[in-house]
Amino acid sequence: MSGMEKYFCSHGMPLRDLLGVIDHCEGISLVVDEDRRLLATITDGDVRRGMLSGLTLDDDVGSLLKYKARAPGPDRPISANVGSSTEERLALLAEYRLRHLPIIDERGRVIGLDRLDDVATSGIEPANAVVMVGGQGDRMRPLTYDTPKPMLPIGDKPIMSYIIDNLKRSGVRRISLATRYKGDQVREFFGDGADQGLDIQYVEESEPRGTAGALSSFADVGGPVLVVNGDILTDVDFRAMFTYHEEHSAALTIGLRKCEIPVPYGVVEMDGWAVSGIVEKPCIPAVINAGIYIVEPELISTVPKIGRFDMTELAETAIQNGHVVAGFFIHEYWIDIGSHEDYQQAEHDIRSGKVGG
DSSP states (O other): OTTTGGGOOOOOBBBHHHHHHHTTTTTTTEEEEEEEEEEEEHHHHHHHHHHHTTOOSSSSSHHHHHHOOOOOOOOSOOOTTTTOOHHHHHHHHTTTTOOOOEOOTSSEEEEEEEEEEHHSSOOOOOOEEEEEEOOOOGGGGGTSSSOOOGGGTTEEHHHHHHHHHHHTTTTTTTTHHHHHHHOHHHHHTTTGGGGGOEEEEEEEEOOOOTGGGGGGEEEEEEEOOEEEEEEEEOOOOOOHHHHHHHTTOOSEEEEEEEEEOOSSEEEEETTTTEEEEESHHHHHHEEEEEEEEEEOOHHHHTOSSSOOOOHHHHHHHHHHHTTTTTEEOOOOOOEEESSSHHHHHHHHHTTTTSOOO
């Protein structure tokens, strides 16, 4: 049993703490009883799906397990007996699209954990990444008169550097920067990326192409493309997002955030013709697009070669054609730097250590 304890969690553990376990245990945690018999498995994707369903970081593992019990899927944790062969374990991993497989003894106690990468080549390679950095940043003027918004400094480096650093930590090495407005500043600062062990290429847009237009240059990359808006600051785990994308066999995965939108009026509640209540200036919960995507080549091929085309149009195309479009909940730090107030908040968060460098 030595070394397995780090994977274990209890029903009462808050999801906030569970994420720490999962983060340090290759994306999985195991729910066991007092005799270490396997009760359930919980992955990073399980937590994100649960939070999209309404759970919060203050809810506990027991609440997440109740959600899992209502969701489609096996009614017991998938595991392999200690005497099973490598071929049998590979078959289970493939059948249930798993990346981890608990190994149990004859009494159902956890004695080990197989990882897909340890027993086979998973087929997952770090994605090609495209960072959209061509916008003019009109709402950030006068700061953007001479500097493109992704190159505005936060702390001791440009916004873009935090994105590049996170991509590198996630194993992404092939990065294309889609530039237009003052793109020479971006190219001069980042170069070809060789000094960071990266392969950085540039796609120069001669006219505004929208948030997806530049993807038309990547129809032949042969694998999924990670797309990131160049004006966001985030600690999102891109590896986890890629795994989630594969788990759902998605053609498009969209990073999502929850927020509350303030209504600056009193909202009237009606029961037919009668007023049943008035709520003064409520906040309406909403799920928003976080500006991070994973796109399969089959969808990229539908992006027109000329003209403006946005990610919202690509998502609508995918849905109308019956493709799987998955939502990936981002519980990590995230901010869209779209205003001076956002920019000041991002600077404060960097200085206070709220977001990684």
